[in-house]
Amino acid sequence: MKTLKIVKIGGNIIDNEAALSSFLEGFAAIESPKILIHGGGKLATQLANQLGLEVKMIDGRRITDKATLDLITMVYAGKINKNIVAKLQSKKCNAIGFSGADGNTIVSKKRPIKTIDYGLVGDVIKVNTKILQVLLEHKVTPVFCALTHDQKGQLLNTNADTIASELAIGFADHYQTELYYCFEKNGVLKDVNDEDSVIKQITTKNYQSLIDDKIISDGMLPKLNNCIHAIEKNVHKVCIGKPEMLFESNANFTTITK
Amino acid sequence: MKTLKIVKIGGNIIDNEAALSSFLEGFAAIESPKILIHGGGKLATQLANQLGLEVKMIDGRRITDKATLDLITMVYAGKINKNIVAKLQSKKCNAIGFSGADGNTIVSKKRPIKTIDYGLVGDVIKVNTKILQVLLEHKVTPVFCALTHDQKGQLLNTNADTIASELAIGFADHYQTELYYCFEKNGVLKDVNDEDSVIKQITTKNYQSLIDDKIISDGMLPKLNNCIHAIEKNVHKVCIGKPEMLFESNANFTTITK
Numbered sequence: 001m002k003t004l005k006i007v008k009i010g011g012n013i014i015d016n017e018a019a020l021s022s023f024l025e026g027f028a029a030i031e032s033p034k035i036l037i038h039g040g041g042k043l044a045t046q047l048a049n050q051l052g053l054e055v056k057m058i059d060g061r062r063i064t065d066k067a068t069l070d071l072i073t074m075v076y077a078g079k080i081n082k083n084i085v086a087k088l089q090s091k092k093c094n095a096i097g098f099s100g101a102d103g104n105t106i107v108s109k110k111r112p113i114k115t116i117d118y119g120l121v122g123d124v125i126k127v128n129t130k131i132l133q134v135l136l137e138h139k140v141t142p143v144f145c146a147l148t149h150d151q152k153g154q155l156l157n158t159n160a161d162t163i164a165s166e167l168a169i170g171f172a173d174h175y176q177t178e179l180y181y182c183f184e185k186n187g188v189l190k191d192v193n194d195e196d197s198v199i200k201q202i203t204t205k206n207y208q209s210l211i212d213d214k215i216i217s218d219g220m221l222p223k224l225n226n227c228i229h230a231i232e233k234n235v236h237k238v239c240i241g242k243p244e245m246l247f248e249s250n251a252n253f254t255t256i257t258k
Numbered sequence: 259m260k261t262l263k264i265v266k267i268g269g270n271i272i273d274n275e276a277a278l279s280s281f282l283e284g285f286a287a288i289e290s291p292k293i294l295i296h297g298g299g300k301l302a303t304q305l306a307n308q309l310g311l312e313v314k315m316i317d318g319r320r321i322t323d324k325a326t327l328d329l330i331t332m333v334y335a336g337k338i339n340k341n342i343v344a345k346l347q348s349k350k351c352n353a354i355g356f357s358g359a360d361g362n363t364i365v366s367k368k369r370p371i372k373t374i375d376y377g378l379v380g381d382v383i384k385v386n387t388k389i390l391q392v393l394l395e396h397k398v399t400p401v402f403c404a405l406t407h408d409q410k411g412q413l414l415n416t417n418a419d420t421i422a423s424e425l426a427i428g429f430a431d432h433y434q435t436e437l438y439y440c441f442e443k444n445g446v447l448k449d450v451n452d453e454d455s456v457i458k459q460i461t462t463k464n465y466q467s468l469i470d471d472k473i474i475s476d477g478m479l480p481k482l483n484n485c486i487h488a489i490e491k492n493v494h495k496v497c498i499g500k501p502e503m504l505f506e507s508n509a510n511f512t513t514i515t516k
Contacts, residue, residue, distance in 0.1 A: 078336020153348035
């Protein structure tokens with residue numbers, strides 16, 4: 001089986017022009033088939049402020065009303081996605097920008113209202129890989145923003161980490177799928193204040209004891225649950241760390257495997 | 259040769275939710291391979307006003323500075339394009355949104371400064387149809403916004419009519435290409451105030467005499483020059499009129515042929 005690398009970048013790279021440019025340089029040079037997923041960064045909040053739009057948060061989660069969805073569609077699918085695509089093209093990487101509506105690639109369902117109504121937020125229910133596979137075979141690199149659709153004409157805001165893991169799971173039968181979460185730290189740390197305390201290997205076997213022993217901090221739990229879920233669904237490995245983990249042979253980062 | 263329909267819609271459809279929905283219903287039902295190109299409508303100007311961005315015009319042409327390019331990238335490639343794609347998906351038309359940067363499909367060059375510096379405006383120099391053809395063969399419908407790129411990482415603002423004609427020309431060797439310009443009138447009119455005075459047939463042979471006799475008005479000249487150019491480059495036919503021309507057998511519109 002061929003390897004497919006699925007790479008997610010967040011605000012810490014997107015918001016920094018030099019970091020983004022250097023990341024895209026390295027990403028473009030990856031030879032295997034690859035998919036990029038990007039979050040939103042600070043641009044959406046900045047534009048919301050400029051437009052006098054109130055950012056509604058409940059328990060640290062953004063509430064996506066109609067005006068907010070329009071705004072993130074403009075920022076994520078428009079400005080950020082198209083600029084990344086144009087920059088990758090300049091580095092000879094033939095990218096095409098995607099939301100989950102494009103090619104009907106990621107279908108989601110509006111999150112049901114329990115205690116909180118998150119608004120126009122979608123939970124992924126299906127990933128359609130066929131068109132993406134055709135494009136990968138033609139050496140095209142899909143670049144996803146964090147939007148999905150409900151097949152009824154509605155775009156929905158979806159967590160970029162989830163989009164990355166669902167895509168990785170969707171491709172696991174066709175490729176040896178590797179999922180890379182780039183973030184601002186060296187990996188999962190034993191001591192959050194010590195960048196040298198990276199836990200190099202997490203497996204489905206030692207995961208629970210790392211939680212029980214409170215070695216994995218609360219903040220990392222949702223991210224790691226996502227990773228473990230992907231591994232259980234046949235994703236070959238999940239790596240968490242700085243973007244250097246993709247490009248440098250001696251980089252320090254966390255690998256999650258079965 | 260198979261038929262490929264390339265359809266351009268402008269602000270009069272995009273700005274009107276009911277008109278857009280009805281157009282997309284009909285467009286989705288077209289059975290032959292098809293490509294949609296959309297202009298921007300009033301949304302970009304509205305957002306510019308909300309953000310206090312000055313719209314710079316010289317001789318009726320928008321000057322595209324960096325802030326304006328960011329704005330139209332958000333509105334055209336983000337909000338308008340992704341909403342059209344999501345709506346087409348709801349009508350079982352498997353659409354993928356494109357700028358000219360996506361798939362390196364439309365390469366342009368910043369317009370040289372003569373008397374006016376139009377800013378970040380691109381004149382098309384190359385159309386790459388290979389990836390689009392692969393998608394069309396897989397029953398995917400590309401939806402283009404009016405942005406191209408220079409292959410050096412810069413997005414450029416490009417006239418949507420031109421994108422439509424350049425795409426039609428690019429496909430003319432592979433398909434029997436039909437180009438449809440939808441606008442607010444019934445077609446090219448002998449008398450601009452009389453919707454019944456449609457010139458039904460224009461050919462490369464009678465075109466010059468229609469200009470000499472001042473039957474074609476000045477306002478239509480740039481649009482028609484685009485059409486004649488496409489016909490001379492082997493586009494099978496160009497039609498100008500209301501969207502009904504695509505869906506109703508008794509519609510009244512202008513057809514331009516060799």
